[in-house]
Amino acid sequence: xxxxxxxxxxxxxxxxxxxxxxxxxxxxxxxxxxxxxxxxxxxxxxxxxxxxxxxxxxxxxxxxxxxxxxxxxxxxxxxxxxxxxxxxxxxxxxxxxxxxxxxxxxxxxxxxxxxxxxxxxxxxxxxxxxxxxxxxxxxxxxxxxxxxxxxxxxxxxxxxxxxxxxxxxxxxxxxxxxxxxxxxxxxxxxxxxxxxxxxxxxxxxxxxxxxxxxxxxxxxxxxxxxxxxxxxxxxxxxxxxxxxxxxxxxxxxxxxxxxxxxxxxxxxxxxxxxxxxxxxxxxxxxxxxxxxxxxxxxxxxxxxxxxxxxxxxxxxxxxxxxxxxxxxxxxxxxxxxxxxxxxxxxxxxxxxxxxxxxxxxxxxxxxxxxxxxxxxxxxxxxxxxxxxx
Amino acid sequence: xxxxxxxxxxxxxxxxxxxxxxxxxxxxxxxxxxxxxxxxxxxxxxxxxxxxxxxxxxxxxxxxxxxxxxxxxxxxxxxxxxxxxxxxxxxxxxxxxxxxxxxxxxxxxxxxxxxxxxxxxxxxxxxxxxxxxxxxxxxxxxxxxxxxxxxxxxxxxxxxxxxxxxxxxxxxxxxxxxxxxxxxxxxxxxxxxxxxxxxxxxxxxxxxxxxxxxxxxxxxxxxxxxxxxxxxxxxxxxxxxxxxxxxxxxxxxxxxxxxxxxxxxxxxxxxxxxxxxxxxxxxxxxxxxxxxxxxxxxxxxxxxxxxxxxxxxxxxxxxxxxxxxxxxxxxxxxxxxxxxxxxxxxxxxxxxxxxxxxxxxxxxxxxxxxxxxxxxxxxxxxxxxxxxx
Numbered sequence: 001x002x003x004x005x006x007x008x009x010x011x012x013x014x015x016x017x018x019x020x021x022x023x024x025x026x027x028x029x030x031x032x033x034x035x036x037x038x039x040x041x042x043x044x045x046x047x048x049x050x051x052x053x054x055x056x057x058x059x060x061x062x063x064x065x066x067x068x069x070x071x072x073x074x075x076x077x078x079x080x081x082x083x084x085x086x087x088x089x090x091x092x093x094x095x096x097x098x099x100x101x102x103x104x105x106x107x108x109x110x111x112x113x114x115x116x117x118x119x120x121x122x123x124x125x126x127x128x129x130x131x132x133x134x135x136x137x138x139x140x141x142x143x144x145x146x147x148x149x150x151x152x153x154x155x156x157x158x159x160x161x162x163x164x165x166x167x168x169x170x171x172x173x174x175x176x177x178x179x180x181x182x183x184x185x186x187x188x189x190x191x192x193x194x195x196x197x198x199x200x201x202x203x204x205x206x207x208x209x210x211x212x213x214x215x216x217x218x219x220x221x222x223x224x225x226x227x228x229x230x231x232x233x234x235x236x237x238x239x240x241x242x243x244x245x246x247x248x249x250x251x252x253x254x255x256x257x258x259x260x261x262x263x264x265x266x267x268x269x270x271x272x273x274x275x276x277x278x279x280x281x282x283x284x285x286x287x288x289x290x291x292x293x294x295x296x297x298x299x300x301x302x303x304x305x306x307x308x309x310x311x312x313x314x315x316x317x318x319x320x321x322x323x324x325x326x327x328x329x330x331x332x333x334x335x336x337x338x339x340x341x342x343x344x345x346x347x348x349x350x351x352x353x354x355x356x357x358x359x360x361x362x363x364x365x366x367x368x369x370x371x372x373x374x375x376x377x378x379x380x381x382x383x384x385x386x387x388x389x
Numbered sequence: 390x391x392x393x394x395x396x397x398x399x400x401x402x403x404x405x406x407x408x409x410x411x412x413x414x415x416x417x418x419x420x421x422x423x424x425x426x427x428x429x430x431x432x433x434x435x436x437x438x439x440x441x442x443x444x445x446x447x448x449x450x451x452x453x454x455x456x457x458x459x460x461x462x463x464x465x466x467x468x469x470x471x472x473x474x475x476x477x478x479x480x481x482x483x484x485x486x487x488x489x490x491x492x493x494x495x496x497x498x499x500x501x502x503x504x505x506x507x508x509x510x511x512x513x514x515x516x517x518x519x520x521x522x523x524x525x526x527x528x529x530x531x532x533x534x535x536x537x538x539x540x541x542x543x544x545x546x547x548x549x550x551x552x553x554x555x556x557x558x559x560x561x562x563x564x565x566x567x568x569x570x571x572x573x574x575x576x577x578x579x580x581x582x583x584x585x586x587x588x589x590x591x592x593x594x595x596x597x598x599x600x601x602x603x604x605x606x607x608x609x610x611x612x613x614x615x616x617x618x619x620x621x622x623x624x625x626x627x628x629x630x631x632x633x634x635x636x637x638x639x640x641x642x643x644x645x646x647x648x649x650x651x652x653x654x655x656x657x658x659x660x661x662x663x664x665x666x667x668x669x670x671x672x673x674x675x676x677x678x679x680x681x682x683x684x685x686x687x688x689x690x691x692x693x694x695x696x697x698x699x700x701x702x703x704x705x706x707x708x709x710x711x712x713x714x715x716x717x718x719x720x721x722x723x724x725x726x727x728x729x730x731x732x733x734x735x736x737x738x739x740x741x742x743x744x745x746x747x748x749x750x751x752x753x754x755x756x757x758x759x760x761x762x763x764x765x766x767x768x769x770x771x772x773x774x775x776x777x778x
Binding site: 005007036110239267 | 441499637
């Protein structure tokens, strides 16, 4: 049957990453491609207990408020207040189906086709897709070791660029692995004020700082910031619980759009999430365990990279899930061409080009240190080294 | 803070119904306004058991396939095959966050701003909102006792209207309470073939036929039909599990769009839903119980309406959740004006105007018989009668 699709859909780049996940999901492949929490880090028994407790109340099986159940909004508001250093109320929170839905709703609520927006390069692909689906005109600003080049953004703004929003994964960047410096955060919040754009601060990894001290959010430096959070990396992706906090006109618009998008989220997984986040001693211990495991894994992965791979520069992870590799020199491999050989050798990664706004990063790659224990990470790097020779 | 919203958002009508739910959610109000399954019909213990079982596998806490977990897609495909009388494979199913998300994704995948679409009048408001958000040019065709006036649609098509899609709640219509006749279903499928549009057959209530025989779907009469299904009315809304089946180019486009919209649904609630739907003896008994309770409640509500309310015509429910009221004669109340008085008297309903595409149904109302047991339904009607005097 022939079917004409909408023009906005044809503007959306397919996710090379999700297609690659299929490739790298073959048995015997150690896949450093995904951004999956480790299976043993998922608190499954605790989730089952919380589910049983929640279901004592019929409300946990019913439709719920479009903005999310009150108890969850309150606990998220308390966390956010502590993070940004000024009071956030439960009424300022909209619970979404992962932070990806928050991003999609913000884009649809704010953007008309052709509206300019700024993204980081390399970019979180899910953000690029959402902005393309909204028909936005995407402008890319590079990322270096201290995160988004806010100085270059300032030049573009001075030159006349007037974006509706600037998207940033400021803490433990996906895919670049770096963290935006506090100086740049302050500058970014100031530019938002001066030029009237919104910063979309996409923060799924902030609580995964190895040293237990989440970076002070961009939102602490100004109020033209929408913060997106998620339970996926700190509890479990299958809860599909994310949230946003931000200016009241935006959260009201997002609520209205969410109503027609899916009516509401799951009262059940929201009740589970609320219980786990509100149990402070348990949640603190759980986070400590995650951070310790990730720190150990990141150390094993980077040490193996330094030993086994010649001619590669890498980011130095201080949290999150990712290390970024840049192969240097005249013999630097094209990582897209390298991938099939690597998969044959039993290891997967994501080529840098998948994160490029304009066809760059041909010699780069993203690897995830969170999914496997140290021994398997070391074996994965050995296989990658074999693929390079 | 001032914030410019997208033009498409300002085209979306707010849901009077959800606003009313706030009003009618006051204590002591018997609300016939919502479309909520009865609290005692929600199989909470069975859901808790299924959750515990599912969580024995780490996959139930992880990200899952964008299209839904394989075991759920297979059980939905088996149900759909039986319903439409030809084989549907698991690969033809996309699992969504309730059928509302399926509707939203179909609209966004198919429609460009200005594209003509046809809806029923009165209309399921959630469909109207989705189509407005997609920027569609909405054309309304009336509904009578046998459902959508397919003859009038045929006249409009002959006159040159070329919709991209026609949305219909063919079985146990929301809000009109009627069911599209088989003759009209055949004719509608034929028109879709002849004029090249898609029928979006929105079917959350089909399994709730009082006589246990779900109406043969429109999709049984032709293949230019997208079927939307949901676990919300037959299991529990908080699972947030719906699905769509339809032409392969459409399901592929929906999958691509869902990827950027929310990555994937909940592996946990999908695993629960799969277990409950696949347990045939349990699910059959559960549906029998729901149907029996609903039949008894509908009988109590309609008998009370006939006894207590003068000058009102009503639909005769044969399934689903709703009865439609038309107040007749020169003294017929404006139901929007009536509502605050009714709420003061302790009863809620939805005024007909909320379901109107073009400001009609001022003297109509939708009442739900599913939420309360017979005695409370009778009391609700007495309160409504008092509000009228």
